Structures are given as C-alpha cells and as structure tokens.
Amino acid sequence: xxxxxxxxxxxxxxxxxxxxxxxxxxxxxxxxxxxxxxxxxxxxxxxxxxxxxxxxxxxxxxxxxxxxxxxxxxxxxxxxxxxxxxxxxxxxxxxxxxxxxxxxxxxxxxxxxxxxxxxxxxxxxxxxxxxxxxxxxxxxxxxxxxxxxxxxxxxxxxxxxxxxxxxxxxxxxxxxxxxxxxxxxxxxxxxxxxxxxxxxx
Numbered sequence: 001x002x003x004x005x006x007x008x009x010x011x012x013x014x015x016x017x018x019x020x021x022x023x024x025x026x027x028x029x030x031x032x033x034x035x036x037x038x039x040x041x042x043x044x045x046x047x048x049x050x051x052x053x054x055x056x057x058x059x060x061x062x063x064x065x066x067x068x069x070x071x072x073x074x075x076x077x078x079x080x081x082x083x084x085x086x087x088x089x090x091x092x093x094x095x096x097x098x099x100x101x102x103x104x105x106x107x108x109x110x111x112x113x114x115x116x117x118x119x120x121x122x123x124x125x126x127x128x129x130x131x132x133x134x135x136x137x138x139x140x141x142x143x144x145x146x147x148x149x150x151x152x153x154x155x156x157x158x159x160x161x162x163x164x165x166x167x168x169x170x171x172x173x174x175x176x177x178x179x180x181x182x183x184x185x186x187x188x189x190x191x192x193x194x195x196x197x198x199x200x201x
Contacts, residue, residue, distance in 0.1 A: 005104065006035040012042040012052055012081035013062045044083040044113065045120030052081045063111055085120030096127050108135040115148035125155035133157065133198040138191055140182035149175035152198055161197040 011017055020038055023029075029036055042050065042064055054077045055061040064081070095101050108117050114135050124130065133152070137145065153171035164181045168174040186192050 007037070008103075009036070009038045010041055010043050011038060012040060013054065014040075014079065015054070039084070039089070040082075041084045042081045042113075043086060043110065043120070044116040045085055046116075047083055047085065047088065049080050050083055052079045053077060054079065061111070064113060086117065087120055087123040090124045090127075095129060096123065101129055103130045105132045105134065106130045108133065112138060115142070115144040118148035118151050119144065122151050122155065125151065125157070128156070128200065131200060133196075135196050135198070136193050137182065137196050138193045140179045140186070141188055146175045146179045149178050156200050157198040158201040159196060160199045162194075 009020065011020060017038065017040055024036060042052070044064075050064045053063045055063075056077050064083075090096050108114050110117060114137065118125070118135075139145065150171045153174045158166075159178065164178055166174045166177050168177050182194065186194070
C-alpha cells in the first residue's frame with residue numbers, strides 16, 4: 001500500500017484486524033487510494049468454521065484447530081473463524097473474468113497451513129492472474145505439501161528462489177524433487193521454516 005498498490009488482505013485474528021484498521025487510519029489509506037480490502041477469513045481448501053487458538057504470548061499469532069469439542073466461550077484465547085478458499089472467493093468477486101485483473105504478488109504466511117491455501121487455489125493459479133508468490137515451507141515430508149507443489153507446477157509456476165535442481169519432467173516429479181531437496185538440506189524431522197519465491201514460467 002505504501003507504494004501505491006491495491007491490497008487484498010485475509011486476517012482471521014481480531015487483534016490483527018484492529019491493527020490493520022489503525023494502520024489504515026494512521027497512514028490516511030481509508031479513503032480508497034490505494035484500494036485496500038480486508039477479509040476476516042482464514043484461507044484454506046475447505047469451507048466452514050474452525051476454532052482459532054490465539055497465542056497468549058504473541059497476540060498477533062493464531063493457529064487453526066477443528067471445531068469439534070471446542071467451546072470458545074470457555075477460553076479467552078479461542079475464537080471461531082470462517083474458512084474460505086481463494087477459488088471460491090475469486091468466483092464470487094469475479095476475479096477470473098475481469099480482463100485487466102492482476103495480482104502482482106501473493107504472499108502466503110499462515111503458520112503451517114500453506115499447503116491448504118494452494119490446494120484451494122488451483123483455478124485462481126491456473127488463470128494466470130497471479131504473477132509472483134512468496135510463501136513459507138516447512139515439514140517437507142508431509143503428503144499435502146508435495147500435493148500443493150504439484151498444484152503450483154501444474155499452474156505453470158517454477159521456483160525462482162532458492163535454486164533447486166529439478167530433474168523431473170512432470171509436475172508430480174518436480175514436486176517430489178523439491179521435497180527431497182529440502183529434506184536432504186534440513187533433515188527428515190526438521191520443523192525449520194524456509195522461504196520460497198515462485199514465478200510463472
């Protein structure tokens with residue numbers, strides 16, 4: 001926003017929503033220039049409600065947990081949130097049918113739920129409107145992270161950083177290359193977080 005670009009933000013944590021609104025007011029960005037939309041949703045590959053666990057030590061941090069057996073009224077550090085996929089939102093907002101609509105940069109940092117975001121974004125990604133993707137990766141031995149890389153490769157993206165040798169010819173083989181490379185670098189049990197930059201090939 002500081003560079004004059006329009007922003008679409010997804011933030012389920014009410015504490016961070018207040019911070020975003022304060023930032024809009026303090027920076028005088030509430031007049032529609034640039035255009036900033038804030039959706040109070042958690043992005044995933046499913047729809048419905050989940051429990052959000054708020055960190056008492058870091059008020060801006062939150063984690064999702066299935067609603068079953070959870071009562072947000074009994075814990076000050078819990079709250080319900082609504083899940084939505086980017087494919088569903090793109091259809092509702094008409095992003096896939098707007099000729100000049102472009103997303104220059106898509107940043108995904110969702111506390112380990114990055115695979116679910118991409119698994120719920122295949123139509124949006126295949127449409128070609130997203131140019132650059134910055135995301136975090138972790139626990140590269142999980143099945144769903146490899147599946148999310150398949151979605152990205154199928155949509156025509158490749159990894160700009162870090163430089164990962166890709167010997168595979170198919171999206172599935174390339175996704176396997178990426179996970180095996182990270183596992184070799186970090187170790188099979190590592191929970192270290194690593195940044196990745198994807199661009200359309």
